Amino acid sequence: MRPTLIATIGPAGAGKTTWRHRHAPPEATVISLDERRAALSPCGCSADPAANAAAVADGTAETRAVLAAGGTVVWDVTNYLPRFRAHLLAVAAGYDAATVGLVVCPPLLTVLARNSRRDGRVCAVCGTARRVPDPVVWAMHTAITAALPSLHREGWHTLRFLSLPPYLHHRHHRRTT
Numbered sequence: 206m207r208p209t210l211i212a213t214i215g216p217a218g219a220g221k222t223t224w225r226h227r228h229a230p231p232e233a234t235v236i237s238l239d240e241r242r243a244a245l246s247p248c249g250c251s252a253d254p255a256a257n258a259a260a261v262a263d264g265t266a267e268t269r270a271v272l273a274a275g276g277t278v279v280w281d282v283t284n285y286l287p288r289f290r291a292h293l294l295a296v297a298a299g300y301d302a303a304t305v306g307l308v309v310c311p312p313l314l315t316v317l318a319r320n321s322r323r324d325g326r327v328c329a330v331c332g333t334a335r336r337v338p339d340p341v342v343w344a345m346h347t348a349i350t351a352a353l354p355s356l357h358r359e360g361w362h363t364l365r366f367l368s369l370p371p372y373l374h375h376r377h378h379r380r381t382t
């Protein structure tokens with residue numbers, strides 16, 4: 206079977222993890238940066254910035270191994286920066302993997318409301334909380350919204366859009382290059 210990389214693209218609180226719990230292919234290896242950071246962080250925090258680089262490196266190494274074996278990887282990650290999406294696409298290209306970008310981007314107010322229900326207590330060690338500061342959610346949402354018109358030029362074989370109004374669905378996206 207052709208190796209496959211599925212990557213979510215969505216701000217914190219959008220519903221990415223909910224989606225992958227419900228819909229990730231059962232045989233897929235899930236790479237969750239939140240879970241990896243929490244496992245690597247001395248204080249156990251999923252947003253600990255000190256654990257980020259190692260979480261990305263470990264997740265990338267595991268991705269390479271799974272793709273090399275012809276498997277499927279699901280990245281549960283915000284992917285709100287173009288360079289992060291480019292990193293995953295470059296890794297996938299090294300194994301001629303099929304790539305699926307899954308945009309999980311409900312309206313900003315929905316995302317802010319979901320984020321506001323998370324625990325806002327700040328860790329004394331790493332300074333983060335499960336609840337992301339509203340301006341950060343807003344900035345992620347803005348960056349992804351701004352990228353929407355050009356996502357089809359980034360190199361994804363398939364793009365899927367969750368939680369968008371029907372008139373914004375790109376039902377027939379196919380990479381042409």
Ligand SMILES: Nc1ncnc2c1ncn2[C@@H]1O[C@H](COP(=O)(O)OP(=O)(O)O)[C@@H](O)[C@H]1O
Pocket residue numbers: 215216217218219220221222223224319320322
């Ligand atoms: N489709 C949905 N409808 C209603 N609530 C949702 C939906 N998807 C996620 N949620 C809720 O939104 C919050 C954030 O979801 P989560 O999947 O953890 O987001 P993310 O992983 O993108 O940060 C959770 O409380 C979750 O229960």
Ligand SMILES: [Mg+2]
Pocket residue numbers: 221222223239281
């Ligand atoms: Mg999540």
Ligand SMILES: [Zn+2]
Pocket residue numbers: 248249250253328329330331332333
């Ligand atoms: Zn912490």
